[in-house]
Amino acid sequence: MTRILFYLDDYPHDIWRECIHAIDPTVEFIGNPDWGSPDDGDAYAFVWEPEPGLIKRYPNIKAVFSLGAGVDHILCDPDLPADIPIIRMGDEGLKEGMAEFVLMNVLMHHRKTPELIAAQRQHHWKRVFSLAAKDVRVGILGYGALGSRAAAALKPLAYDIAAWSRSPKPEEAGISHFTGMEKLNEFLARTDILVGLLPSTKETENLLDFDRLSRLPEGAAVINAGRGSLIVLDDLMALLDSGYISGASLDVFPEEPLNENHKIWDYDNVVITPHSAAITRPDTAAEYVLRNIKRLENGETPENLLDTNLGY
Structure with a gap:
């Protein structure tokens, strides 16, 4: 079973859960702060501006998906594990x-x-x-x-x-x-x-x-x-x-x-305008994340994988 650990502060999670489940109802969608224990099994993080140190506390996270095209909100975490794959949002x-x-x-x-x-x-x-x-x-x-x-x-x-x-x-x-x-x-x-x-x-x-x-x-x-x-x-x-x-x-x-x-x-x-030029849409983002989780599970390179040398 695929597990997604979701983090988006001050915004309802229900629409994101619904869009994920509309594509794959078997996904276990877990919203912060109820991420459970790292011992619960492998998971993928899907986040926007996660609190510093959060990703490190969950070594069961196999990859981190950004809710937006930018990843500086993830890279600014001084405790971010150096080898964790980070995928930029690139949905339609x-x-x-x-x-x-x-x-x-x-x-x-x-x-x-x-x-x-x-x-x-x-x-x-x-x-x-x-x-x-x-x-x-x-x-x-x-x-x-x-x-x-x-x-x-x-x-x-x-x-x-x-x-x-x-x-x-x-x-x-x-x-x-x-x-x-x-x-x-x-x-x-x-x-x-x-x-x-x-x-x-x-x-x-x-x-x-x-x-x-x-x-x-x-x-x-x-x-x-x-x-x-x-x-x-x-x-x-x-x-x-x-x-x-x-x-x-x-x-x-x-x-x-x-x-x-x-x-x-x-x-x-x-x-x-208040950083709202292109807001990530839950429906197309859900399809994008699940498609790229499948690529990761198949040993393929996901779309828009962060190149840490280039910074994007």
């Missing part, structure tokens, strides 16, 4: 949600929606001019499963799309690829709307500082739905203040939740 619902978020925000900055909303607040009848989509250069920073799905959502509107990746990607129609740090500045220089989808690693921390953000063309907009550590927030604010950056959509921040007194809340040209 997460990809669909991110594609929707990116499409919505690219359109908002392309059509200058924050500017129009600010005018509405002032009761100002203001018309703005927008370029045709084919003349708007969108750059996707991070081209994994989420980035490629976002690009697929943008393609039908004929945006001029480019993608930057750490490692080479296969050529594809409608996407210009840039690879490696030596090509990052060139990628930024051709990007009118930047979409950040990079994971949190040592290499990506504070990657977009004042200098790199200044490589974008004047008037560019910035969307970040990857990790808050990607952007130096004070540097972005300075460029927003100067008018060099026209606007931003920020779903993630260096510290969450964002302090209620932070100045960026009051920027008319910034859209803030």
Whole structure:
């Protein structure tokens, strides 16, 4: 019998149990804090922001599934066993949600929606001019499963799309690829709307500082739905203040939740969402976890297995 040890604080577990059992009613689904004893038998952990030391206390855990695409909430545990497999979430619902978020925000900055909303607040009848989509250069920073799905959502509107990746990607129609740090500045220089989808690693921390953000063309907009550590927030604010950056959509921040007194809340040209760009859906996540448990049980490599050397 498959055993799943589930951890999600301050949120009902019933919907997750129901979705797991809709696929396989024989699964023993055990929600924290009732994980029982390590002697109860092999199990798989399915978690979001587990308390430090929890995984170590259960040596019967064969692998850890993250409830989200990010794994920094697991890796920050100083007592995490070094050899335990960690699987990032990569279900269809997460990809669909991110594609929707990116499409919505690219359109908002392309059509200058924050500017129009600010005018509405002032009761100002203001018309703005927008370029045709084919003349708007969108750059996707991070081209994994989420980035490629976002690009697929943008393609039908004929945006001029480019993608930057750490490692080479296969050529594809409608996407210009840039690879490696030596090509990052060139990628930024051709990007009118930047979409950040990079994971949190040592290499990506504070990657977009004042200098790199200044490589974008004047008037560019910035969307970040990857990790808050990607952007130096004070540097972005300075460029927003100067008018060099026209606007931003920020779903993630260096510290969450964002302090209620932070100045960026009051920027008319910034859209803030509470780390909700792509929320893991219980139905598609259940299918994904059970499919990959089966792969592990068959001695196969699971999808989106964390590479500890790369950090994603």
